[in-house]
Amino acid sequence: MDPISPVPNIMAAHYFNYQQHVADSFWDRRHFIQRWYNHQRQDKRWTPPHSAARQPLLHPQRTPHLARMAPLFLYMDGLARRSSSLAGGAGFESTLATALLLTHAHEAERITYLSHFSSVNDQDSLETFFYFLSEKLWEKGSHKAIGPCIVSPHLQCGVLVDSFNLAPPLHTPYNAPYLPELLQGVMHPLEERRLYYIDIDTSKESADESVLATASGPAQLSPLDPMRLARSLLPLFQTACTISEHFPAPDR
Numbered sequence: 506m507d508p509i510s511p512v513p514n515i516m517a518a519h520y521f522n523y524q525q526h527v528a529d530s531f532w533d534r535r536h537f538i539q540r541w542y543n544h545q546r547q548d549k550r551w552t553p554p555h556s557a558a559r560q561p562l563l564h565p566q567r568t569p570h571l572a573r574m575a576p577l578f579l580y581m582d583g584l585a586r587r588s589s590s591l592a593g594g595a596g597f598e599s600t601l602a603t604a605l606l607l608t609h610a611h612e613a614e615r616i617t618y619l620s621h622f623s624s625v626n627d628q629d630s631l632e633t634f635f636y637f638l639s640e641k642l643w644e645k646g647s648h649k650a651i652g653p654c655i656v657s658p659h660l661q662c663g664v665l666v667d668s669f670n671l672a673p674p675l676h677t678p679y680n681a682p683y684l685p686e687l688l689q690g691v692m693h694p695l696e697e698r699r700l701y702y703i704d705i706d707t708s709k710e711s712a713d714e715s716v717l718a719t720a721s722g723p724a725q726l727s728p729l730d731p732m733r734l735a736r737s738l739l740p741l742f743q744t745a746c747t748i749s750e751h752f753p754a755p756d757r
Contacts, residue, residue: 520583520630525637528578534563537578540600544623574607581634601625602634608645619652626683635691
């Protein structure tokens with residue numbers, strides 16, 4: 506693995522007095538998203554998702570895809586006890602883990618995807634959260650959880666395990682460097698994927714003169730709006746995705 510920079514100091518704390526929560530109202534869901542967002546942005550290399558992709562989570566019943574998957578918003582708080590003499594052993598409440606459960610009846614079984622997952626770097630806290638999460642899975646009649654992912658398991662699914670010195674492309678997995686090892690204590694690897702990249706020289710000196718002469722105007726690159734995958738780009742998205750026993754076909 507490539508060398509990585511130290512994680513924020515808040516990740517080195519130990520925790521107690523766990524409090525589990527289910528966000529089942531509009532304001533609770535908004536609070537959930539803010540907690541997940543605040544936790545992720547502590548890592549300066551994390552790229553926030555497109556803002557339009559977060560809005561349907563506030564009103565899941567208005568989006569057929571989310572309504573069909575019966576979303577369940579879970580998070581867990583706890584008190585942090587630091588070993589530092591400066592902190593004096595005092596504790597303060599913080600969000601330790603978040604997960605959005607999306608359950609899909611796939612063939613003969615019900616599969617749940619762990620979306621908007623985050624966790625502090627503490628094995629005991631994660632195991633406590635997964636015990637709470639497992640209880641909710643049984644209530645939903647689901648016996649398998651796959652993740653981490655986002656709202657669609659076909660985009661940004663899995664954990665990044667190396668190359669943390671490189672900026673990850675949009676819509677590909679990114680997570681704190683400690684997360685892969687932490688998840689090994691509560692989950693099993695399902696698939697392995699490799700992401701390749703190529704460096705492109707964009708200077709005019711390297712450009713072919715014949716190409717420049719025939720170009721009618723500058724090329725424009727813009728971020729993909731994920732919501733287009735559920736509308737105008739859905740046929741292309743369905744064709745591009747490999748359907749497996751673990752993931753249903755993309756839908757709206």
